[in-house]
Amino acid sequence: MTRRPTLVALAFVLLGALLAGPGCRRAGQGGSEPRPKIDRSLMACLGALRAYHRQADVHLGRGDAPAAIRAIEQIIGMQCIGRKNPEVQEAVLDAYGRLGRLHLKLGQMDQAARRVAQGLKRPGPPSFFRANLLMVRGDLLDAQASKLDQAGKPKEANKLRRQAIAAFEKSAKMNRVLLEELAQ
Secondary structure, eight states: OOOOTTTTTHHHHHHHHHTTTOOOOOOTOSSSSSOOOOHHHHHHHHHHHHHHHHHHHHHHHHTTTTHHHHHHHHHTTTTTGOOOOOHHHHHHHHEOOOOOOOHHTTOOOOHHHHHHHHHHHHHHOOHHHHHHHHHHHHHHHHHHHHHHHHHHOHHHHHHHHHHHHHHHHHHHHHHHHHHHHOOO
């Protein structure tokens, strides 16, 4: 079985890059710049978030999606998710997206829609994980459209598919803007 890398890993890579920064030097390279301070509470928060994601991975490996959902829901209830650190905010958006996908996988469309909407309501700038939430929203709308097709309601299904396409386009546009900003 191949293991899907968690999107939270990206947040940890970004955190490492932020901590290393341009002033980080290897031993013996000299330089008078002080070493960056490590925010221990930030590291503890990110460590807990990562642990819950790993718990969810193990539960999914056993085929227990409800237990995986319970593990990810622990993230949503943590006090530290109110922090303004971009790493925390991204990890929380990832949790909402993952919950949406897990509920969708179980056919729990109302719960999936609720979690995606909650994630999209969180304040913050455009980001990779916010764009991912839009992708999950598009997948959810497409799944809802398929159910309407099966119920003999093609007009309503087509309306939802147009909304799904709009969500995918919004996600793609957000990622394109982010790429342009990174290229500058």
